[in-house]
Amino acid sequence: MCFLAALIFIGAAFPIRHRGIIEREAAAHGIDSRLVFSMIWTESKFDNMAVSNKGAMGLMQIMPTTGEWLAGKLGEEFYEARLFDAEFNIRLGVFYLRYLIDKFECEVRAIAAYNAGEGNVKKWEEGEIRFSETREYLRRVRWARKVYGVRLI
Secondary structure: OHHHHHHHHHHHHOOOOOHHHHHHHHHHOOOOHHHHHHHHHHHHOOOOOOEOOOOOEOOOOEOHHHHHHHHHHHOOOOOHHHHHOHHHHHHHHHHHHHHHHHHHOOHHHHHHHHHHOHHHHHHOOOOOOOOHHHHHHHHHHHHHHHHHHHHOO
16 A cells, blocks of 8 residues: 555656657657656646746746747747747757757756856866755756656656
């Protein structure tokens, strides 16, 4: 009975939503879908309408200015409310993550840049994470990735 309760808890705490969109966009950009699931979980807990205290919006918590820039790169129409659309938000977020991975040539630094900003990560030495918030963010993404590794079997 305890095992069943644990499975129910994990299923509720780590939902699998928008799987088709996430797997399609992750595959299109050569990114592990478990990473995308874990970042969405860490960013918004899969709340399409999430807005951070700094103004980041949607599932992957994209700042409107970043969203406008990303939409332009993808040749897509942009208006802020679209950041609450799961498919649009995931498409932009995964595209941005791929951009960061290519730029930093390191997945960990790319994830740190997603959280702390490119400019901050550029200033940091290799392997250095100066912000405690970003260290915690990386820890949460790693943990969630392990959970989604089991959940997505």
